[in-house]
Amino acid sequence: MSYGLLILGMALLTFIPRYIPFALAGRISIPLWLSKALHFVPTAVLTCIIVKSTLVQDGEIFIAFQNHYLIAAIAAFITSLVSRNLLLTVLVGLVCFGVLKWI
Incomplete structure (x- = not known):
């Protein structure tokens, strides 16, 4: 072949x-009810991906100050609530994660 x-x-x-x-x-x-239900699918899928990648490490839930992903996600979340600026939110999350990994 x-x-x-x-x-x-x-x-x-x-x-x-x-x-x-x-x-x-x-x-x-x-149908309208299906269209309304499908409207929430992207948000639900993205939430599942973010929560799993943030909280699950080595197959177990890891909620502690040593979880750099969680601390950076919390910092990014607070930044997004305060500033409503996507670029600033991403930058704060990346810088926070980088600093925590480097320390």
């Missing part, structure tokens, strides 16, 4: 499942 056919097959297997929902989106109407 040639590599070109293999790459083409993998490209099709990647493209088709992603294209089908967009192709059908104009023909199928989603």
Whole structure:
């Protein structure tokens, strides 16, 4: 089997499942209750990712002052509440995490 056919097959297997929902989106109407429920999915997924990466280390929940991820996340959260500035929030979180790792 040639590599070109293999790459083409993998490209099709990647493209088709992603294209089908967009192709059908104009023909199928989603109920209002489902549309409202799907509105919260990105926020819920992002929250799960952030909480897991912040609190879980080595397969266990780690809530302590030695958890640099948690301290930096708290600093970034407070910065976001006070300033409402995304760039400043990211910078404070990164600098706080870097300083804590360096110490």
